[in-house]
Amino acid sequence: MKRTRLNAGRTRLLAKTILGALTLVAAPMALAAAPGSAESCLGCHGADGISSDPDTPTISGASDFFIENQLFLFQGEERPCVADLFAKVDDAPAADHCAIVADWSEDTIVEVAAHYAEQPFQSADQSWDAARAEAGAAIHEDSCARCHADAGSDPADDAGILAGQWKPYLVRTMTDFREGRRMQPATMEREMQALSDADIEALAAYYASQGQ
Numbered sequence: 001m002k003r004t005r006l007n008a009g010r011t012r013l014l015a016k017t018i019l020g021a022l023t024l025v026a027a028p029m030a031l032a033a034a035p036g037s038a039e040s041c042l043g044c045h046g047a048d049g050i051s052s053d054p055d056t057p058t059i060s061g062a063s064d065f066f067i068e069n070q071l072f073l074f075q076g077e078e079r080p081c082v083a084d085l086f087a088k089v090d091d092a093p094a095a096d097h098c099a100i101v102a103d104w105s106e107d108t109i110v111e112v113a114a115h116y117a118e119q120p121f122q123s124a125d126q127s128w129d130a131a132r133a134e135a136g137a138a139i140h141e142d143s144c145a146r147c148h149a150d151a152g153s154d155p156a157d158d159a160g161i162l163a164g165q166w167k168p169y170l171v172r173t174m175t176d177f178r179e180g181r182r183m184q185p186a187t188m189e190r191e192m193q194a195l196s197d198a199d200i201e202a203l204a205a206y207y208a209s210q211g212q
Contacts, residue, residue: 055172124165143191151163
């Protein structure tokens with residue numbers, strides 16, 4: 001079985017077994033400490049991938065394939081580079097995601113993804129509106145549950161972890177998808193384009209509630 005990386009410029013099809021083998025090679029280093037290549041990620045995502053910034057996602061616990069996908073999309077400048085979210089490191093100018101991974105090899109991307117995939121996910125400490133969350137639950141069941149299993153908490157679906165993720169990040173990301181600023185499967189694109197701003201806020205509240 002093959003999983004497809006969402007890269008419009010240069011679609012990559014790698015067998016799951018090959019990715020698994022590469023992950024196993026990287027795992028001993030990942031379990032010990034963040035690989036050197038991940039230094040650019042630490043300022044915002046932390047060594048363990050748990051974000052304390054509502055605009056920055058927690059990336060720990062997501063599948064290695066999902067994280068690889070995002071890094072390849074940044075490398076191909078096929079999703080927003082979000083330069084404004086990066087803190088300065090050692091007084092150097094802040095860089096964006098695309099610039100940081102521009103010269104990373106595939107082995108480096110696999111290594112960094114394996115590290116963060118090995119870390120346990122931790123839900124964001126945030127509040128949510130119960131009525132919005134209830135409305136979001138219905139939208140999730142109708143439009144999202146087929147791909148985002150267990151209320152968006154299952155890393156095995158290779159779709160990222162939504163349950164417990166920061167609401168501001170979720171709202172921004174879902175808006176990017178709706179407006180066509182990020183690559184997505186055609187089935188997801190149809191669902192996202194049908195969402196109103198209120199629907200997106202409701203979904204974000206629902207996923208926040210599911211992380212507790």
